[in-house]
Amino acid sequence: KAQIQNGDSATRFAERSGYSKMNWANRLTLSRLLLTVIFVAALNSSWQYGRTCALVIFIVAGLTDFVDGEIARRYGFVTNFGKLMDPLVDKILVAAAFISLVPLKAVPAWAATTVVARDFLITGLRMMASAKGKVLPAEMLGKQKTSWQVVTVIFFLAMLSLHELRYANERSTWWFRAWDQAGPVLVWITVALTIYSGVGYAWRHRELIAPEQ
Secondary structure (H helix, E strand, O other), X not given: OHHHHHHHHHHHHHHHHOHHHOXXXXXXXXXXXXHHHHHHHHHOOOOOOHHHHHHHXXXXXXXXXXXXXXXXXXXXXXXXXXXXXXXXXXXXXHHHHHHHXXXXXXXXXXXXXXXXXXXXXXXXXXXXXXXXXXXXXXXXXXXXXXXXXHHHHHHHXXXXXXXXXXXXXXXXXXXXXXXXXXXXXXXXXXXXXXXXXXXXXXXXXXXXXXOOO
């Protein structure tokens, strides 16, 4: 009986919160928030295979981003909620990943700061647009930027995982070269795209920040 009551309570909560009325694309978007929390916890845990687990979780979260977009387009589930929340959740996931990689000496603090600052700027623009009854969807350049950010995060997580699983270490020539040479190249490309896409987005929507007459 207790289990039935708990199930009924969960159902009533879902109905009141509106979750049960959401389409599957939006549900996947929100699930990415939960995966972000689990990802950060795994990456910063003292568990022996925490970084490998974080890599798997991050990849799964990235796949949900692809799947929810496909579902929305194929079944006509494109909503204002999805247009606003999907890129916002992506930003939260990527920002959390970059910030978490700083103490591990994978990503420089200045690079993580650039990524987070850009995302704050774009989120601010979207909030200003929302206040005026507009919805600013993600643009292709922004999606390409996100793709590079995801590739960069996966690269460093994969390197940390290989180290954790003892397939490689600092004395492995290939591992050290990849970490020391390929890593910074990915970071610079990602930062350049982050700045370029952010400035371009702000310029195209500059009327939102122009002083009202």
